[in-house]
Amino acid sequence: xxxxxxxxxxxxxxxxxxxxxxxxxxxxxxxxxxxxxxxxxxxxxxxxxxxxxxxxxxxxxxxxxxxxxxxxxxxxxxxxxxxxxxxxxxxxxxxxxxxxxxxxxxxxxxxxxxxxxxxxxxxxxxxxxxxxxxxxxxxxxxxxxxxxxxxxxxxxxxxxxxxxxxxxxxxxxxxxxxxxxxxxxxxxxxxxxxxxxxxxxxxxxxxxxxxxxxxxxxxxxxxxxxxxxxxxxxxxxxxxxxxxxxxxxxxxxxxxxxxxxxxxxxxxxxxxx
Numbered sequence: 316x317x318x319x320x321x322x323x324x325x326x327x328x329x330x331x332x333x334x335x336x337x338x339x340x341x342x343x344x345x346x347x348x349x350x351x352x353x354x355x356x357x358x359x360x361x362x363x364x365x366x367x368x369x370x371x372x373x374x375x376x377x378x379x380x381x382x383x384x385x386x387x388x389x390x391x392x393x394x395x396x397x398x399x400x401x402x403x404x405x406x407x408x409x410x411x412x413x414x415x416x417x418x419x420x421x422x423x424x425x426x427x428x429x430x431x432x433x434x435x436x437x438x439x440x441x442x443x444x445x446x447x448x449x450x451x452x453x454x455x456x457x458x459x460x461x462x463x464x465x466x467x468x469x470x471x472x473x474x475x476x477x478x479x480x481x482x483x484x485x486x487x488x489x490x491x492x493x494x495x496x497x498x499x500x501x502x503x504x505x506x507x508x509x510x511x512x513x514x515x516x517x518x519x520x521x522x523x524x525x526x527x528x529x530x531x532x533x534x535x536x537x538x539x540x541x542x543x544x545x546x547x548x549x550x551x552x553x554x555x556x557x558x559x560x561x562x563x564x565x566x567x568x569x570x571x572x573x574x575x576x577x578x579x580x581x582x583x584x585x586x587x588x
Contacts (some may be wrong), residue, residue: 340563347556354552369553370561379558382540386520386562389451389536393458393519398512401466406496408467409474410482420471423464431461435528442529449531457529458519465518466511473507474500509573517566537562 346354348365373379408416438457439448447453477500485495501508523538530539541562544555 343556343559343563346552347560349553351551351553354556369551369557372554373557373561376554378535378540378543379537382535382537383561385451385534386537387565389455389458389534390516390519392451392455393462394512394516396455396459397462397466397515398470398508401463401511402470402508404467405470405474406500409471410479420468423467426460426464431524435524438525439528448529449534451534454526454529454534454536457525458522461522461525462515462518466515469511469514470504470507473504473511476507477503513569513573516569520562520566 345361347369348367349360349363350366350368353360353363407413408420438460442448442450442453442457445453447456481499481503482492482495485499486492490498521538522536523542526534526536526539527542530536537558541555541558544551544558
C-alpha cells in the first residue's frame, strides 16, 4: 500500500517544490509584460494584453547596454582564467605529491570563509594603487581571486575521481603527460568542467558588491545598472523586471543546456577514486 502511494506523493512534492521555485521567475516575466499602471494594480491582474514597451525602453536607457556588455566580458574573462589556471592547479594537486599541497588547499578554503564585505577595502586600495579601479581588468582580477579557490577545489575532486592508472597506461603506450591529461583525463571530467564553469560564471555574472565599490562609471556591470532603476521618484516595475529577466536569461540558458553535465559533474565530484 505504501509503495502504491509513494510515487504520486513524491511527484506531488516535486511539483510543489518546482512551483515554489519557478513562481518568482514567472511573476517577474508577467510584470515585465505589463504597463506601470497594470503592475501596480490591486488585486493583480493575471489576464492582460502583454506589451513589450519595458524591453524596448531598456536599450534607450543610458548605460544598460554597456552594463550588459561589461558583465559578459568580465564573466567570460573570469570563467576562462579560473577554469584554465584552476584546472592546472587542481591537476597538479591531484596527481603530484609535493610539500605544502594540503596547506595550499586549506589556505584557498580559508579565503572562502571571509565575507566579501571584509575584503572590499583591501581590493579597492590595491586596484587604486595599480590604476585599475573602474576598469574591467581590475574587476576581473577581483572576481578571479574570489572564484579561483572554488574552481580548484571542485576540479581537484573530479581529477581525484579518475584513476591515475589510466594516464599511466597511456604513457606506457607512448603518450606524454600532457597528451594523457588532455586527451584522456580531460574528456572524462567534462561534466565536472561544465559544473565548475556554471558556478564560476554565475558567481561573476550575479556579483553586486564588488562591482558597486570597485567601479564608478566606465566598468559598471548589469547588476549595478539594475540597482540604478530604483530612484527617488519611484520604481518603474516593468522596466526593472524586464532588466532582471534579461540578466537571468544567460544563466537559465546555460543551465538548461548543460543540466545533464552539471548533474553528472556534481555526482562525480563527490566520488574519490
